[in-house]
Amino acid sequence: xxxxxxxxxxxxxxxxxxxxxxxxxxxxxxxxxxxxxxxxxxxxxxxxxxxxxxxxxxxxxxxxxxxxxxxxxxxxxxxxxxxxxxxxxxxxxxxxxxxxxxxxxxxxxxxxxxxxxxxxxxxxxxxxxxxxxxxxxxxxxxxxxxxxxxxxxxxxxxxxxxxxxxxxxxxxxxxxxxxxxxxxxxxxxxxxxxxxxxxxxxxxxxxxxxxxxxxxxxxxxxxxxxxxxxxxxxxxxxxxxxxxxxxxxxxxxxxxxxxxxxxxxxxxxxxxxxxxxxxxxxxxxxxxxxxxxxxxxxxxxxxxxxxxxxxxxxxxxxxxxxxxxxxxxxxxxxxxxxxxxxxxxxxxxxxxxxxxxxxxxxxxxxxxxxxxxxxxxxxxxx
Numbered sequence: 367x368x369x370x371x372x373x374x375x376x377x378x379x380x381x382x383x384x385x386x387x388x389x390x391x392x393x394x395x396x397x398x399x400x401x402x403x404x405x406x407x408x409x410x411x412x413x414x415x416x417x418x419x420x421x422x423x424x425x426x427x428x429x430x431x432x433x434x435x436x437x438x439x440x441x442x443x444x445x446x447x448x449x450x451x452x453x454x455x456x457x458x459x460x461x462x463x464x465x466x467x468x469x470x471x472x473x474x475x476x477x478x479x480x481x482x483x484x485x486x487x488x489x490x491x492x493x494x495x496x497x498x499x500x501x502x503x504x505x506x507x508x509x510x511x512x513x514x515x516x517x518x519x520x521x522x523x524x525x526x527x528x529x530x531x532x533x534x535x536x537x538x539x540x541x542x543x544x545x546x547x548x549x550x551x552x553x554x555x556x557x558x559x560x561x562x563x564x565x566x567x568x569x570x571x572x573x574x575x576x577x578x579x580x581x582x583x584x585x586x587x588x589x590x591x592x593x594x595x596x597x598x599x600x601x602x603x604x605x606x607x608x609x610x611x612x613x614x615x616x617x618x619x620x621x622x623x624x625x626x627x628x629x630x631x632x633x634x635x636x637x638x639x640x641x642x643x644x645x646x647x648x649x650x651x652x653x654x655x656x657x658x659x660x661x662x663x664x665x666x667x668x669x670x671x672x673x674x675x676x677x678x679x680x681x682x683x684x685x686x687x688x689x690x691x692x693x694x695x696x697x698x699x700x701x702x703x704x705x706x707x708x709x710x711x712x713x714x715x716x717x718x719x720x721x722x723x724x725x726x727x728x729x730x731x732x733x734x735x736x737x738x739x740x741x742x743x744x745x746x747x748x
Contacts, residue, residue, distance in 0.1 A: 374431045377460040409479030416474040427463045462731045469724030476718035492699045493533035494594030499579040501601035503541035505659040510635035519600045520564050522685035527557045529691045536586045542573030544582045577608035584617045594697030596623040602630040603662035614673035624673020626666040627686045634660030
């Protein structure tokens with residue numbers, strides 16, 4: 367009787383094929399859950415790292431199959447093999463492994479909290495409307511506030527964006543002219559995107575048209591809308607060229623508060639000239655003297671008084687935004703929009719049930735079976 371041939375490759379190829387198919391399906395599910403407004407997601411995606419135990423289990427299963435194959439080859443003849451070994455069935459072993467491996471995988475998927483967006487809710491958002499009028503003139507490059515007035519103003523705007531919850535924000539930039547940079551929106555990401563591009567080159571004409579900026583900010587509000595509306599002017603107040611106090615008074619008569627934040631110091635400082643971040647000198651007047659820019663605090667206090675708002679001066683330690691946000695919190699809040707929200711319902715029961723069935727099936731399978739079902743003995747002696 368010749369040496370028996372023990373076939374384990376069909377079992378291994380079957381297990382490997384299932385592993386590849388499962389990995390592909392899992393990747394499709396994962397990338398689908400990453401999409402914006404996806405109807406499907408995982409509540410605890412970090413738990414999915416537990417699925418990495420699957421390939422480890424397959425490797426251990428492969429090693430075990432080869433170990434048993436070597437042990438069975440020690441018997442030289444099929445007759446000896448049949449008499450001495452009750453039979454470790456490769457088919458039953460493979461079925462048991464697959465049930466155990468994917469039973470655990472589905473339990474991990476259940477623990478990751480799969481959710482489907484099938485619950486639609488109407489959500490009413492209430493808040494206040496805030497339009498920031500930001501001075502981007504050359505005088506804002508002065509470094510009497512470190513690192514510069516412009517950068518402190520940008521930091522103030524960033525803090526305001528972070529502190530607004532359920533409110534809408536608009537942005538007007540001005541120098542010699544005023545332009546709407548961001549219409550009123552509740553999208554914080556749009557406001558943060560603007561912060562990276564703040565600079566004097568945003569407005570072609572130099573100057574400080576505070577009045578025009580307040581008028582443009584006032585026109586940004588919905589006229590028939592009730593509730594809190596406010597304008598925050600961030601500027602050094604220098605070289606203003608129009609009737610800023612009158613514009614603030616007109617806004618207050620329309621029910622819009624006008625607050626001001628002063629950027630700079632009364633002592634002021636020279637205006638730097640920089641090229642590609644390198645200091646090249648300071649701006650000079652026609653007589654060759656350095657141009658000194660100073661905070662016009664009195665003007666900003668008058669604008670705030672006419673606009674029935676508050677004035678705060680920014681420092682290197684505080685931008686003044688916290689004080690103004692406290693003022694905003696005391697304003698009447700109105701409905702600023704109704705949104706349809708697709709809530710996500712838990713669906714962990716489905717993979718959990720599949721996992722439990724597979725694990726019970728794995729426990730129910732016998733470890734041993736008839737050897738002839740898995741050991742192909744060829745050729746037989748005649």
